Amino acid sequence: MPRFSFQLDVRDPPAKVIGAMVDFSERRPEIWPNLTARLFRVHALGPGSADVTEGTALPGVDVWERVTYEWTDSVVRGVLVDGRIFEPGGTFEFRVEPRGDGSRIVEHYDRRSKTLLGRGLGAVFQMTGGAPIKRSFRQVYGTPS
Template sequence: MPRFSFELDVRDPPERVIGAMVDFSDRRPEIWPNLTARLFRVHALGPGTAEVTEGTALPGVDVWERVAYEWTDSVVRGVLLDGRIFRPGGTFELHVAPHGAGTRITEHYDRRSKGLLGRCLGGVFQVSGGAPIKRSLRRVHGAPR
């Protein structure tokens, strides 16, 4: 738990959506407002791959993950290497495709919780069908509010 899939339509073209997903510059926490700048670190960056630590500071606790990313111009895949609330080996995969004047994002999310906080947040993700993730995708600059 949690394991779910969803589709989300945004106004931006696919290349801009992928560009935001794989922008591992110092601007990443600005692009993704749910990320906390002090938790963001790039460990390795290559063509079509990155290994980063990123996360969100919640009241009283930092929720972070170390993720190995790989991508093409239509798919971004992440494998969890380490983290505060989910076990290593969990994955997410985002597919982007043109849809009307914008993009349809399809996400497949599969994680295994560890500890009470992981079970609680994982439960929220599962029951809501990924609502916090959808909200963060909508908050990216240029996406619908």
């Protein structure tokens, strides 16, 4: 059961950070290099909410999940509706606050694995404090100088 929190300082201001997190246009897989374009689908999109399927193609297996997103100008929250490796009901929340010229992202992640692959990836996330997620954020937002 991967459950962890982290904070990460990035160089982009809060509005830009939140903007990329909730960009559900066809550009989303370009913005987020860990996403695979053919797995991305928007089911519903409204002001402050979205229902999407997104995922990553790993060697030999597509890891996807359907997530309901809700957001404000400082918080993005997702609830897992369905997925290949994690149980429905898992959550993540990103709080974004100003930090110098950039932002601080505070993340809380809570999932329940339903497959062996989910337990393996979950263990990596848990033991590294979300290092793969942090790495993707650094790719998108950069780090402060």
